[in-house]
Amino acid sequence: MPVATAPLLDDPFLEASATTPAAGEPHWAFGDDIGVLPRIFDAEITLAVMTRRLDAALQANIAAQLGSERGISWHWRGGVGQALADDLAAHLPAPAEGAALIDDIRIVAEAMAYLFDTDTIGVRLRTLEGAMCPRFHVDNLAVRLVTTYAGPASEWLPESAVERAGLGAPHPGKPEALRDPAAIQQLGVGDLALLKGDGWIGNEGRGLVHRSPQPAPGERRLLLALDPG
Template identity: 30%
Template structure:
């Protein structure tokens, strides 16, 4: 059942769908859905590994690639940062590659824009909607992205947080329907306890 709101400007997609199966991400194309979140729990060994890395070892990446080269681009970024080959590094690269393939399939594109942001301060502190058709976010280290219904930004009790390791697909302002996106998101605070945050961002490229 959709919770899309009717306004004078048309309908507003306000639903957030969550599930433990990757197919939940395809729900982003359903009427009334502003975000779809694939709930995942990182394997403890992988999480301990990535949490123990120094900031300079975390891969920093900005590139546009054919979707089948996304995994290779991450491996190159890891090598550039001095992150030595290991089973955990392979897990990181293959996971990002798989998420890129899913995103590209859902949005029907052949290329994606990949970003791995390493940050020890808040990057986007204000709630916003991205100027893209859709954006996939996955926090591998640190606190997950926060989101809130449009118009509820001032109500702390309405704010929710994507869990670390979960893949969240948010509609942007360029989503190709008559619906307005009714879910905003922002970066969380970065705490000294968590250390630098590592965030994956994937955008479709037409």
């Protein structure tokens, strides 16, 4: 998964421009090629998504993991080489049917490391039977990549649908964070999504507002999240 189609910035957490988008302008970028992901460096972009469909081998691997009674809660912080792949294989409930999944995660991690010019990536792979973060919220970190391998994918809001004064823990008198329920957007299964948070320099108070969806009864999600550095 080469990402050499776009240059890296000297500092991966600084915007390419000091401008901010005009009210109502899109702050997201979608495409079916890896070249869309570096759009996250644009000042106005808080969501960059490579849309994709999972191939048959990968879907079979995912089904094999979810078919086990044992869930997955795997964490890794380090390089993106063979050690990552070996550690993941040791933690899969069905490692004999995990080659395609391991390869995909390693490729995504390598792309993340290249894009943000880092030797260290934090990776989490988890099965979830409930909403991990059910309220709309903003991450305080700089950026995170998420992809849903199975189950409902993450939901997000365009800025026009957000009342930021309502974000955070609820309390009496606090407004609703969601202005327009009809404006809720949802990623697709397999999509690679870079979410810019409030911790990105110059993006304070503009982090992408998103939440975890609630799976249907008996449904399990398989979620991958990666953080650079």
